[in-house]
Amino acid sequence: MNAIANLGRIFLSALERLGRAGLFLAETAAGTVTLVRRFPLVMQQVYAVGVLTLLIILVSGLFVGMVLGLQGYNTLVRFGAEDSLGLLVALSLVRELGPVVTALLFAGRAGSALTAEIGLMKATEQIAGMEMMAVDPVKRVIAPRLVAGIIAMPLLAALFSAIGVLGGHLVGVGLLGVDAGAFWSQMQSGVDFQEDIMSGVLKSLVFGVVCTWIAVFEGYDAVPTSEGVATATNHTVVYSSLAVLAIDFIMTSLLLTEV
């Protein structure tokens, strides 16, 4: 009996938290209106979540592209189809790996930092202080971070894919001797702008909303102790990664019309 009541309690509290997160997102979205006048705040956050994440994105993108080049070549060469290497690398990056890996890295690098920052602001009562001074912390602290995350994610994903294709080119053409003309021309004839590239951009846009939303909510909702902030940061990374992978599956099945 107790176990069933426990289950009910956990379910209800999870549901309540989800509801609070939804209301929080709506409040933040309403708060973004005032950002037109406070654009420097957004800029500062784009620097924090975008520019500072750039290095890890570029290095990972390069290596993912190079590994795709190596692995793809080894499989394709068995069928004498190594000319399609460019297509394989570009499609896997643009459609899947670019948005997804970027979102996972973003959650680990920028999301956790956002949660820790906001959680510590709460723990050190800076947020309460703002409220005392009649400054709305959602408008002043949360909204610029959400907007910055949504701006930064598609750009980071595009950079990841672009540098990955270059990495694949480096290994495929430079190291393994695939013909450069075939590499690019097969890629161009196989990658569709609307269906492949724009669907990747759309995915990364959604991931940007979800990852940043989870990060700022976890921070804002954290138990204001050092332990609470640690748990919240941990939750941000875990929940963001799970959400990204689940949403990726759903979006892929909706976007892939030609199965």
Place this chain on the structure above:
Amino acid sequence: MNRKTLELWVGLFVAAGLLAIAMLAFKVGNLATADVLNAYVVKARFDNVGGLKAKSPVTMAGVRIGRVSGISFDNGKYQAVVTMAIDGRYQKIPADSSASILTSGLLGEQYVGFEPGGDERFLKDGDELMITQSALVLEKMIGQFLFGKASETPTNKK
């Protein structure tokens, strides 16, 4: 960090990101080649289109002159009707040109290849190509080859 440096970095980041999207669109994707300008539409009937798809290229002498805009099935003649958008720059294609479905490379993608005819009149919007050659279906070819082999072995033994 002072304001100017921060703005510079953010500006660089946004510019690099937009550049990456542009590179994906033009260098990786087909945005540069997909557009067929001032296109006019011609049709052709094939007994079998094989693996031809919408957006497959239409070429003449190996140069891309248009793309397949649609494939439908004619229920009366049991044939596939392929609609092709041809670039408006290429107006002087003889009306009796023939279309065949070809494959680039051994297992590559399929495309429509035009062979010029000798007619004085040129293809116009809505015209239909009369002479067509269907796609080669690999299974049929292998089947024919095996049948050919099977029927010729007894004569060799005599």
